Amino acid sequence: MRALTNIIQLGIKELRSLARDPALVLLIIYAFSLSVYSSATAVPEAPFRATVGVVNEDPSPLSYRILDGFQLPYFVPPVPITHQQMDKGMDSGAYTFTLNIPPDFQKDLLAGRQPAIQLNVDATQVSQAFTGAGHIQQIINSEVSTFLQRYHSQSPLPVAAVVRMNYNPNLERAWFGAVNSVIDQITMLSIILTGAALIREREHGTIEHLLVMPITPVEIMLAKIWSMGLVVLLASALSLYFVVQTWLAIPLAGSLGLFMAGAALHLFVTTSMGIFFGTLARSMPQLGLLIILVLIPLQILSGGMSPRESMPEIIQHLMLAAPTTHFIELAQSILFKGAGLGIVWPQLLALLAIGTVFFMIALSRLRTSLN
Numbered sequence: 519m520r521a522l523t524n525i526i527q528l529g530i531k532e533l534r535s536l537a538r539d540p541a542l543v544l545l546i547i548y549a550f551s552l553s554v555y556s557s558a559t560a561v562p563e564a565p566f567r568a569t570v571g572v573v574n575e576d577p578s579p580l581s582y583r584i585l586d587g588f589q590l591p592y593f594v595p596p597v598p599i600t601h602q603q604m605d606k607g608m609d610s611g612a613y614t615f616t617l618n619i620p621p622d623f624q625k626d627l628l629a630g631r632q633p634a635i636q637l638n639v640d641a642t643q644v645s646q647a648f649t650g651a652g653h654i655q656q657i658i659n660s661e662v663s664t665f666l667q668r669y670h671s672q673s674p675l676p677v678a679a680v681v682r683m684n685y686n687p688n689l690e691r692a693w694f695g696a697v698n699s700v701i702d703q704i705t706m707l708s709i710i711l712t713g714a715a716l717i718r719e720r721e722h723g724t725i726e727h728l729l730v731m732p733i734t735p736v737e738i739m740l741a742k743i744w745s746m747g748l749v750v751l752l753a754s755a756l757s758l759y760f761v762v763q764t765w766l767a768i769p770l771a772g773s774l775g776l777f778m779a780g781a782a783l784h785l786f787v788t789t790s791m792g793i794f795f796g797t798l799a800r801s802m803p804q805l806g807l808l809i810i811l812v813l814i815p816l817q818i819l820s821g822g823m824s825p826r827e828s829m830p831e832i833i834q835h836l837m838l839a840a841p842t843t844h845f846i847e848l849a850q851s852i853l854f855k856g857a858g859l860g861i862v863w864p865q866l867l868a869l870l871a872i873g874t875v876f877f878m879i880a881l882s883r884l885r886t887s888l889n
Contacts, residue, residue, distance in 0.1 A: 524733055528741030529748075532715050536749065542714065546749065549703040550757035557699035558692040558766055565592045565650035568643075571599040571613035578624035580665050587657040591688060593650075604638070614643045615650060627662065685771070685854045693854075696762045697770075698822050701849050704754050705842055706813055708785050711746040712792030713805045716884075720800075725888070735885045739793055739877075746792070747785035754781060771856035780848045780862065783869040787841040787876050794880040797887040816842045841876075844868040 536542060570593055574581050585596050599607060599616070607613040618636035626633040637654060641647045686693050719725040755778060762768050791812070799805040817823065819833055820842035826834050837843045848865040851857035859866075 521734070521737055524737045525741045525744070528733070528738060529745035532742055532745040533749070535715070535718065536711070536746075539718075542711065545710075546707060546753055549707055550700070550753045551761055553703065554696055554699045554757055554761050555765060558696035558768075560695075565614075565646045565653055567591060568593050568614045568646045568650050569612065570594070570596040570654075571604060571607050571616040572596040573599055573601055573604055573616070573618045575621045576619050576623035576625075580624040580627065580662070581619045583665060584619070584658055584661045587661050588654075591690070592653060608638060608640055611640065611643075614640045614646050615654060617654070627666070692766055693768050696766050696768055697849065697853050698846075700754055700757055700762065701822060701842075701846055702817055703757075704750055704781060704784065705788050705816065705845075706809070707753075708747060708750045708788040709792040709795065709809055709813070710805075711749065712742050712789040713796035713799065713809070714802065715742050715746060716793055716796030717799060717802055717805055735881060735888055739790075739881055739884055742793060743786065743789040747782065747789050750785055751778065751781060754778075770853045772852035772854075773858070776859060776862070777849060777852045780845065780852070780866060780869065783866060783873060784841055784845040787869060787873040790873060790876040790880040794876070794883055797880070797883045816840055819843075820846050822846050838868075839872065841869055841872050844872070 567590070570588055572585060574585070588594075588596050596617070597613070599613075601618075604613075604616045604618070608616060616638040618638075620633055620635070623633050623635070635658060637651065639647050639651050683689060755774070758770065758774065758777075763770060795805055795808045795812075799808055819829065819837050820826075820840055821837075822842070826837070826843070829837075844865040848862045848869075851862050851865075
């Protein structure tokens with residue numbers, strides 16, 4: 519009971535110390551709010567509600583069929599315009615794309631000629647221009663091909679692939695980007711906060727006060743782990759609810775309680791890593807450099823940015839020792855696929871095992887540095 523009381527009181531001291539540090543408080547608020555939103559919506563891989571103006575000089579079934587191919591959420595309904603409005607609309611930014619369907623377009627196409635459709639793109643809209651032009655070309659080719667097959671009564675292919683998109687039907691990048699950003703912030707902030715807490719003790723001279731008190735290194739370490747882990751856990755839960763589900767309107771399929779349990783195990787690992795780095799670094803700048811060297815490989819090679827299957831096999835095996843590999847797989851399985859405990863229990867056990875190893879290493883290093 520005495521040790522438990524020490525751990526609780528020391529943890530409360532860490533929370534009060536964090537509350538008096540406005541820079542870290544602002545970092546936590548920004549990381550789990552605006553950073554998550556910007557990561558989800560920064561540069562979309564597909565156009566989103568792009569504006570299109572159309573000069574339709576061939577009021578034929580084929581031209582209207584092409585215009586019907588512009589569907590939400592990629593494009594807003596095309597706006598009929600004239601030649602004079604085309605240049606003005608592009609100059610004023612009213613339209614990102616303008617399409618000019620020439621006269622006798624359907625007639626020339628059926629006659630075997632190759633009519634051209636003019637597409638103008640506002641290249642200043644970088645996030646929409648490059649991907650949107652490819653989507654428009656794909657829409658035109660698809661509608662023209664389907665129209666010609668029905669008109670000439672061409673026999674269908676003997677085999678047709680029916681593609682169904684699971685877990686993200688519209689292939690919206692924001693769904694993946696938001697959740698992946700929350701995962702990255704959990705890892706980054708848990709390491710920063712625990713490492714900064716230890717360095718702050720050394721800079722303020724309070725570490726010497728702790729050494730003369732009847733407190734063991736285990737109690738000091740557990741206090742920092744539960745206090746900083748609790749802050750990150752609560753911030754991530756609020757971010758998932760208010761930013762991901764409410765602000766970005768991204769549905770989460772699985773149990774948030776199960777995800778929080780997995781996040782708690784992951785925080786057990788990363789907070790131990792933060793304490794270990796805090797014993798190595800002698801100042802906040804040194805801690806920042808160490809964290810950068812570790813975070814970049816963890817984020818790139820753990821399957822958060824690209825599938826692990828696309829990496830060399832030796833990297834895949836080595837990254838099994840990283841907690842982020844198991845946490846990303848666990849988070850995506852729960853939040854996207856609705857997986858339960860029967861599916862993600864191997865990742866939970868892996869996080870527990872890795873956390874135990876990192877805890878013992880960090881504790882050994884902390885005892886050495888205090889002595």
